[in-house]
Amino acid sequence: MNAIEFETVAENGVLKIPDEYQEWYNQSLKVILLTQTLKNTVKKSPSKEEIQAFFASKQLNLQGYKFDREEANAR
Template sequence: MQAIEFNSYVNEGTIKIPTNYQDWYSAKIKVILLRQNTLTSKMETPIVSRSPQRPIGLAKDKFQVPPQFFEELPEDLLDAYEGKR
């Protein structure tokens, strides 16, 4: 996908594409219109629903981290994570 940006005025429902983009004249395009220099009279805060936070420590004393967890990983596994093999 390619994109260009230019400023223009709408004249009877038509927007003139600048001549340096002639190769776009017969192409299928997607148009996004942005109105410039307008004041927004009403800014609404988006409604965000939040679940209540879960308390910390719900799994305390339910499992133990084995000492092997803190050992270094083997080189071949580290290489695999780094995309070296």
């Protein structure tokens, strides 16, 4: 069994074989998928407390603000 290695991005479930490996086109292939995970790319979801703290820090004073639906729809 022959093997090659290259990096690609799956687009809508399709993996593109680079042009330099044209001899592999239309062949029966065995595929093994590996992902690359970098330390800085894995993001954790914010906790409920973090979300509440974020919105608590964004308090707006809307006293005296008058919403005009006609003006908003005119845009």
